[in-house]
Amino acid sequence: xxxxxxxxxxxxxxxxxxxxxxxxxxxxxxxxxxxxxxxxxxxxxxxxxxxxxxxxxxxxxxxxxxxxxxxxxxxxxxxxxxxxxxxxxxxxxxxxxxxxxxxxxxxxxxxxxxxxxxxxxxxxxxxxxxxxxxxxxxxxxxxxxxxxxxxxxxxxxxxxxxxxxxxxxxxxxxxxxxxxxxxxxxxxxxxxxxxxxxxxxxxxxxxxxxxxxxxxxxxxxxxxxxxxxxxxxxxxxxxxxxxxxxxxxxxxxxxxxxxxxxxxxxxxxxxxxxxxxxxxxxxxxxxxxxxxxxxxxxxxxxxxxxxxxxxxxxxxxxxxxxxxxxxxxxxxxxxxxxxxxxxxxxxxxxxxxxxxxxxxxxxxxxxxxxxxxxxxxxxxxxxxxxxxxxxxxxxxxxxxxxxxxxxxxxxxxxxxxxxxxxxxxxxxxxxxxxxxxxxxxxxxxxxxxxxxxxxxxxxxxxxxxxxxxxxxxxxxxxxxxxxxxxxxxxxxxxxxxxxxxxxxxxxxxxxxxxxxxxxxxxxxxxxxxxxxxxx
Amino acid sequence: xxxxxxxxxxxxxxxxxxxxxxxxxxxxxxxxxxxxxxxxxxxxxxxxxxxxxxxxxxxxxxxxxxxxxxxxxxxxxxxxxxxxxxxxxxxxxxxxxxxxxxxxxxxxxxxxxxxxxxxxxxxxxxxxxxxxxxxxxxxxxxxxxxxxxxxxxxxxxxxxxxxxxxxxxxxxxxxxxxxxxxxxxxxxxxxxxxxxxxxxxxxxxxxxxxxxxxxxxxxxxxxxxxxxxxxxxxxxxxxxx
Ligand code: HEM
Ligand code: SF4
Ligand code: SF4
Numbered sequence: 001x002x003x004x005x006x007x008x009x010x011x012x013x014x015x016x017x018x019x020x021x022x023x024x025x026x027x028x029x030x031x032x033x034x035x036x037x038x039x040x041x042x043x044x045x046x047x048x049x050x051x052x053x054x055x056x057x058x059x060x061x062x063x064x065x066x067x068x069x070x071x072x073x074x075x076x077x078x079x080x081x082x083x084x085x086x087x088x089x090x091x092x093x094x095x096x097x098x099x100x101x102x103x104x105x106x107x108x109x110x111x112x113x114x115x116x117x118x119x120x121x122x123x124x125x126x127x128x129x130x131x132x133x134x135x136x137x138x139x140x141x142x143x144x145x146x147x148x149x150x151x152x153x154x155x156x157x158x159x160x161x162x163x164x165x166x167x168x169x170x171x172x173x174x175x176x177x178x179x180x181x182x183x184x185x186x187x188x189x190x191x192x193x194x195x196x197x198x199x200x201x202x203x204x205x206x207x208x209x210x211x212x213x214x215x216x217x218x219x220x221x222x223x224x225x226x227x228x229x230x231x232x233x234x235x236x237x238x239x240x241x242x243x244x245x246x247x248x249x250x251x252x253x254x255x256x257x258x259x260x261x262x263x264x265x266x267x268x269x270x271x272x273x274x275x276x277x278x279x280x281x282x283x284x285x286x287x288x289x290x291x292x293x294x295x296x297x298x299x300x301x302x303x304x305x306x307x308x309x310x311x312x313x314x315x316x317x318x319x320x321x322x323x324x325x326x327x328x329x330x331x332x333x334x335x336x337x338x339x340x341x342x343x344x345x346x347x348x349x350x351x352x353x354x355x356x357x358x359x360x361x362x363x364x365x366x367x368x369x370x371x372x373x374x375x376x377x378x379x380x381x382x383x384x385x386x387x388x389x390x391x392x393x394x395x396x397x398x399x400x401x402x403x404x405x406x407x408x409x410x411x412x413x414x415x416x417x418x419x420x421x422x423x424x425x426x427x428x429x430x431x432x433x434x435x436x437x438x439x440x441x442x443x444x445x446x447x448x449x450x451x452x453x454x455x456x457x458x459x460x461x462x463x464x465x466x467x468x469x470x471x472x473x474x475x476x477x478x479x480x481x482x483x484x485x486x487x488x489x490x491x492x493x494x495x496x497x498x499x500x501x502x503x504x505x506x507x508x509x510x511x512x513x514x515x516x517x518x519x520x521x522x523x524x525x526x527x528x529x530x531x532x533x534x535x
Numbered sequence: 536x537x538x539x540x541x542x543x544x545x546x547x548x549x550x551x552x553x554x555x556x557x558x559x560x561x562x563x564x565x566x567x568x569x570x571x572x573x574x575x576x577x578x579x580x581x582x583x584x585x586x587x588x589x590x591x592x593x594x595x596x597x598x599x600x601x602x603x604x605x606x607x608x609x610x611x612x613x614x615x616x617x618x619x620x621x622x623x624x625x626x627x628x629x630x631x632x633x634x635x636x637x638x639x640x641x642x643x644x645x646x647x648x649x650x651x652x653x654x655x656x657x658x659x660x661x662x663x664x665x666x667x668x669x670x671x672x673x674x675x676x677x678x679x680x681x682x683x684x685x686x687x688x689x690x691x692x693x694x695x696x697x698x699x700x701x702x703x704x705x706x707x708x709x710x711x712x713x714x715x716x717x718x719x720x721x722x723x724x725x726x727x728x729x730x731x732x733x734x735x736x737x738x739x740x741x742x743x744x745x746x747x748x749x750x751x752x753x754x755x756x757x758x759x760x761x762x763x764x765x766x767x768x769x770x771x772x773x774x775x776x
Contacts, residue, residue: 045663090768092565093751099558100746103673104608105658105665106600120667129668141738142672151670174752177573179600181590181608182743183752185573309568313772345570345759349769357763361773374760414573417757422575422582450575 031468033510034116036479040446042109046118053469055168055461058203065212066311069201076200077155081138083196084131088139093188098135100182101125107176107184112453113169116472121166124176124186130162131193164202167193169469171461172305173410173454190459191307198306206463210302214315219264219298225251228294231267239277245531247284249276249292254326256291258283260379261299261319261343262334263498271519272501275335278522279379281529285393286386290332296322299339300498304346305460313350316342320351320365329370332377335520337409337497338458343376344416380496381418383525384428387435393530399437402492404524405484406430406442407477407504408452409497423449429496429521436528441488447480455495457503470503471510478511485513494521537716540726541708547733554737555745562749566766576757583756590753604658611651615680617644618687625698625705642691649684652677676739679728686725696722 060070073079088095107124109115114122121127129151136143136152143152153159172187194204213222223231232249239247250256260283266276283290296319303312323331331353333343348354352362354375369375386392406429418424426449434440447453456473484490495501495518504518577583589595594612597605621641624630656677659669690696696719707714716722735741748754 042664045667089565090568090766092562092567092749093571095565096562096746096749096751099742100740100750102740102743103665103668103670104597104604105662105668106597106604108664108668110600120664123664123668125668142735148671149675150672174573177752179596181594181597181600182747183573183596183750185571185752188571309769310772348759348763349569349765352763354760354763356761357765359763359765359770359773362763376760415571417574417576417578422578422757425574450573 031471031510033471033478034475036475036482036511040476040479043115043118045120047120050113050117050119050122050169050469051165053169053466054165055463056205056465057164058205058208062205062208062212063198063201063203065215066198066203066208068198068203068208072201076160076202080160080196080200081134081155083199084135084192085139087192087195088135091188091192093185094192097128097182097184097188098132098139101128101132101184104181107180107186110176110179111170111186112173112175112456112476113171113469113473116456116475117169117469119169121162122169124180124184127166127170127186128184128189130159130166131189134159160197160202163193163197167197168204168461168466171410171454171456171459171473173458174414175410175451175454178414178450187459191304193307194305195307198308204306204460207302207305207460210300211306211311211315214298214300214302214318218295218318220300220302221264221267221298223264223267223297225294225297228267228292228297232292235273235277235280239280243281243531245281245284247277247280247531249280250290251292252294252326253289253291256289256326256328258288258290258330258332258382259296259319259323259326259328260290260292260332260334261296261322261339261376262292262379263300263336263339264298265498265502266334267297269498269502271505271516271523272335272498274523274526275520276522278520278524278526278529279334281526281531282379282383282386282392282522285529285531286391291326291328293322293326295325299333299336299343301339301342302460304338304342312342312346316347316350319347320353323353323365324368327368329368330373330377331369331375332379332382334379335496335498335522337411337499338415339498340378340496341411341415344378347376378418378428380428380432380521383522384419384432387432394436394525394528395530396436396438396528398528399524400439402437402524403439403441403488403490404433404437404492404494405440405481405490406433406448406521407455407493407495407500407518408448409495409500410452410454410458412496413450413452426450429494432521433494433524436524441484441490443480443484447476453477453480455497455500455503456507458497458499462499462503467506471507474503474507474511478507478513481513482511491517492524493518494524495519496521536718536723537704537713540704540716540723540730541713543727543730544708547730551733551736558737558742559745559749562745566768567751567755568766568769570755570757570759570764571751572755572757573752574757576755578757580756583754587748587754590747604655607651607654607658609651610647611655611680614644614646614648614651617641618648618684625702626709628702628706645684645688645691649681649688652681652684656681672739676741679732683725683728683732686721686728690719690721690725694719694721 133153142150170190177185210220265272301315352365418428453476456470505515508515697717700717703714704716
């Protein structure tokens, strides 16, 4: 994939620009990577420095295709406030978090977007306050009586514009929630804000377009079934040529043991596809029959990004339907961060994929799925189990040209788990890497495991008009990477998320790195795995 | 004046107890439809109780987050807790031996509390980021608490009041009898501010105290694959599918 934009050398951020209306970003907004900081000092505030950063507003067709009003509705002020009231009654998180923040400031320096931009509205607490100020005005006594005293504001167009700007500068990565003494999760607030904005007709183009495609075609990229089949056949030929092994990449095979649900980027994007090749090789080497599904040819679930329960459930339901149709025994999810959070933490709730329920809806699925396996499983759990059972063989030297590090993806790290114990999501991918490669180095512990920094492109922000934000938001990760590149000669950063891969591919060059430095864990597995035919 | 304060305390107590009870009820009845513990999270309810214990007693997350805020905040809260315990002697006769035992510590706790508060308040002026997020109410809250602490310490060390009479006033209140409260400006100020604090508690950020126990990112067990978690309003959608 060629990169059209020329990286700009590290330079201080431009001075704050005049405010522009949301939805109309300045054409060709300059993309500037901040300079690496010698010590990780907290940036001075640059008021309004990101006020120009706006995603495109969704057109009426895109809003309506997902069931939202086409454009900003008449009387949106009251409707937005009423929607907030509805959400306060449906989500304990929102209600408790609106009340509980003491403005202690512990979270202020924890967000990668604040670190990269210095815009104070990117401090998690300030981002929450965009909504909390409105909450106070309409739903608390002091806010009704003394708005100035408690920082309460009316729901006005200015406020809405700020919501659209700054709630679209949050990747819902939950880093702030790790550090808040009450666990206040700004992602929950951002999701609620997006839900409210969508409900009054102010949608985010990129996200709504994608949700539309999932419903219409089955995946985020809009790849129809026949194209998928071609791609998979092509992969089989490539792998046969390269390894001499007849590895299969099956589609819609009834009665297969495993249904693999993976982000659609895996089908054609670089470096994603190398991991897909790796999954196929693992199943082949272990002799497990598996299939992809054209109906559920997407693990991603952008319904989460806009905080919409019904969309999230509708998108997840495709997986349930595909599993029932194909009669599989196990459901396995490929390398995708937010998809794994949705699968691990929400699928059982949304679709009954999981265990422990006695309602008829969930029992139907439990009868079919094999209770000896965790449902759903992450592909890394599958591979690590097989490695421990000695069912996979590797030629680790094949990875000797790589000095590898691992980037914990935010949704996996802070919103899910792998294996049997808390923290397995950190160890299992690293264990796999160590089993398939000889050279591994961790990044600074202040930037890994639950303290990991988001790649800067999550939460539905992986769109070109937000590139400047994405580049700046990657700063803390790039600094940590730079340190081990300098000290240890690291030349490969493995990750298990399609968004991380796409984001880093784009952003690495702005910091002077090669975009081919990023890849999947199963890309490393793919390089080293010994296939039966070769022995 | 005694009657005035007696009425104030009855009203404030009602507001505090009723207000907090209502908030707790409101938090408890609001469903958390999805499993959102911040992971890595405990996989058993015993583990969750232990996590919560560490948060409440040690401010564990804050410790990981910012040592300055942790040190000042912890100093203030521990001080506050000891001071509150120490004040129980005004409401009990005979005084429980544990309460009697902590009396001397409670004295120093007053200073700890005031120091913590002063430090936290200084941050609101000195640190640019904290200045940016502070509202007038944040300053007033600290001023109020510091005012309570300082007037209390003044009465203890500088301008003494008749604490035997104070005790008989409060013991009286508990059996609906109004005994005379010493006429002492420091005491009036101290008690007036305490009443104000009690009244604003249920409508202010002081709700962080009950809030913490209801925070889904901290109080949920990480077991979504093993048990199905379904909110009543969300269960409705299943019929449609
Ligand atoms: C379960 C009990 C409680 C817990 C776990 C708790 C915890 C915390 C934590 C972690 C902070 C942030 C750090 C800091 O700024 O000090 C905080 C702030 C605060 N707490 Fe508490 N607290 C509790 C009860 C109370 C009570 C009963 C009061 C007062 C009557 C109180 C008053 C405050 C105030 C005023 C602040 C803000 C300090 C500032 O402005 O910087 N807390 N609390
Ligand atoms: S969730 Fe992540 S992106 Fe959003 S405010 Fe918190 S740290 Fe920043
Ligand atoms: S750490 Fe939590 S309580 Fe403190 S300012 Fe941030 S959100 Fe508020």
